[in-house]
Amino acid sequence: MERFGEGQAEGIFIQGLNVYARHGLLDHEAQLGQRFVIDIDLQIDLCDAASSDDIGQTIDYASVVATATEAFLGATCCWSGPRQPSRCPCAR
Numbered sequence: 001m002e003r004f005g006e007g008q009a010e011g012i013f014i015q016g017l018n019v020y021a022r023h024g025l026l027d028h029e030a031q032l033g034q035r036f037v038i039d040i041d042l043q044i045d046l047c048d049a050a051s052s053d054d055i056g057q058t059i060d061y062a063s064v065v066a067t068a069t070e071a072f073l074g075a076t077c078c079w080s081g082p083r084q085p086s087r088c089p090c091a092r
Contacts, residue, residue: 010046012059015039019072040068 017040022033042059049058 010044010050012042012044012046012061012064013040014042014061014064014068017065017068019069021073036072038068038072040064 017038019036019038020033021036022030023036024030024034042064044059046058049055
């Protein structure tokens, strides 16, 4: 007996996550900061969670939001295009 959707990825969408961070190429962007809006699209297999109705077998949205926010706030790279590549620590 085949389960409904077996082997197919399901989507979990987190839209409009607001993060205030200090990213950018220009000095004022790093000093003042700005609001970023992040959309997250997770493609995962939710068959076990759906068939068992066990919330423990799905994704914890709060953990996804916390991880994405932490990663975005902790990022140190800026755009390292031709204007000022030496300002980005990742370009070294």
